[in-house]
Amino acid sequence: MSFLIAAPGSGSGKTTITLGLLRALVRRGHTVRGAKSGPDYIDPRFHAAASGLECFNLDAWAMSEARIGSLAAGSTPLIIEGAMGLFDGAPPDGKGACADLARMLEVPVVLVVDAAHMAQSVAALVSGFANHDPNVTIAGVILNKVGSPRHAKMLERALAPLGVPIFGVFMRDSSLTHPSRHLGLVQAAEHPKLEQFLNAVVDKVEACVDLEAIEALLSPLPAGGNCPAIAPPAQRIAVAQDEAFAFAYPHILNDWRTAGAEVSQFSPLADEAVPDFDFVFLPGGYPELHAGRLASNTIFLDSLRDHAATRPVYGECGGYMVLGDALTDADGTPHKMAGLLRLETSFAKRKLHLGYHYLTAAHGPFDGNWKGHEFHYASTLKADGPPLFEASDAEGTQLPAMGLINCNVSGSFAHVIDRA
Known part of the structure; x- marks a missing residue:
């Protein structure tokens, strides 16, 4: 099965971890595609650089279910990077949240949690996200920005009673920060050391993530519905x-x-x-x-x-x-x-x-x-x-x-x- 990488909110590290997972799976011999929830223009180019395949947008507000299904379907497993928080969408009711994609495509969610400023409270946060919507499945958690091995143990003990797997633990690492500007990240084509950056991220992922558990989530999505094409304005x-x-x-x-x-x-x-x-x-x-x-x-x-x-x-x-x-x-x-x-x-x-x-x-x-x-x-x-x-x-x-x-x-x- 393909899966979606989401978080409780923005700034949790979704993009960095998504890029690392894409590149790590390619290193392990998989062919895998990236997709981006919402109207983002920049992250997809980083996905393409990490995976070697074109990345596209899946927009649950602006696109029909038929178009989303058609774009997501295929013989290649898909890793979808969410936007904002898992349940955050457009007003008035949150339509377009990446949770909508999880429901439409029936894919599980890997929840990236910024644990920098919490300890036992992580259990309440993860429990809330895991139980908020019965049609959205949290397959596992990746803990990010963890302060120390002792901090990691506190988080792991707090989460153990929930039965939600911990797929990875990342310590704080400022070296993996992207350069940015007013609309978000610097474009992939402009990144001064893109391959060096991607390789540093994938090395970190390979050291910190249970990639066998991630591989168990991989499989192609079934064929989507028929979607009317947007007619070209000229030949x-x-x-x-x-x-x-x-x-x-x-x-x-x-x-x-x-x-x-x-x-x-x-x-x-x-x-x-x-x-x-x-x-x-x-x-x-x-x-x-x-x-x-x-x-x-x-x-x-x-x-x-x-x-x-x-x-x-x-x-x-x-x-x-x-x-x-x-x-x-x-x-x-x-x-x-x-x-x-x-x-x-x-x-x-x-x-x-x-x-x-x-x-x-x-x-x-x-x-x-x-x-x-x-x-x-x-x-x-x-x-x-x-x-x-x-x-x-x-x-x-x-x-x-x-x-x-x-x-x-x-x-x-x-x-x-x-x-x-």
């Missing part, structure tokens, strides 16, 4: 892909390919010209960290403007900002962008915009009803023109319209995930 699609534009969801690109579209990648950061295709997609990423370089990449910008004169261009979040007139970086320096939308954005005064959205568009490549997610710190200084999406939040409360559309060019801060 030949050019997708920006580099350190500035890295947040395209694999399931959408794979749907387009499955439907027969040709999907090709190019790098705006390398000043590559936009391919002579039918449609250009600029996904999210970190253009604010490369704004000066992008502003000077005239081959990319001129070819993008030429393309937009006759064919559609779509931008999400970071890609949306690049389609605008100007982007001001965190130092307060404005940089001229493509000028295809009357949009000016800034990171000089950061404000978090976060949450799931229902989206409806009458025009553009994503017309109809969708579910999506917004996560950025940019402020909008100016946005003139017809909006792209009508929007409401996860509770159905109407929000201001999102995005802009200008002839062949459209975009918004929302990341589209699936049909509503």
Whole structure:
């Protein structure tokens, strides 16, 4: 059986332990895939580096059960990394929690507990999680950030009456901390010593985890239901892909390919010209960290403007900002962008915009009803023109319209995930 790695809350060490388990199982001769609960864009690249296979998102709020089952099914066992706490989801009722995935896919949970500031109380915490929902099975516990062998013994004695297996005990180790920035971890492609880091993590996992117990949880998931594919917006699609534009969801690109579209990648950061295709997609990423370089990449910008004169261009979040007139970086320096939308954005005064959205568009490549997610710190200084999406939040409360559309060019801060 495949399994899900969860925790009582964020910051417990799920990502590090997931990466170590993926790499450790590969070392032991297994073929295993990683998946990430929710709309995370960064952890999946680390999963892929650790396992050697593409990682994808499973989003219990934005995706149908049929899509989740279809993505998770296959001949390769799956390790799903949860987000936030096991039962934490969107308001008002927690829909989209990784516990929803455990129920849908009928997979057990390995609970990672940050034990740094507790002793006997660990039993009450684990008992509460194990008994909170009869349809969610806690297969075992990994204790993390343990202070000493004596501390470990106290935790083990407290947990013994519960009968919940302890799969591993990790002592505190600051050397396994990831470098991070405002949207989370530094991207895998930017990590200065990624292989060295992964090997250090896997060495720790091999020393601290009962891998035979973990191996006993491995088996493929059964075939999922039929899921309607997301239709491609054109036959030949050019997708920006580099350190500035890295947040395209694999399931959408794979749907387009499955439907027969040709999907090709190019790098705006390398000043590559936009391919002579039918449609250009600029996904999210970190253009604010490369704004000066992008502003000077005239081959990319001129070819993008030429393309937009006759064919559609779509931008999400970071890609949306690049389609605008100007982007001001965190130092307060404005940089001229493509000028295809009357949009000016800034990171000089950061404000978090976060949450799931229902989206409806009458025009553009994503017309109809969708579910999506917004996560950025940019402020909008100016946005003139017809909006792209009508929007409401996860509770159905109407929000201001999102995005802009200008002839062949459209975009918004929302990341589209699936049909509503």
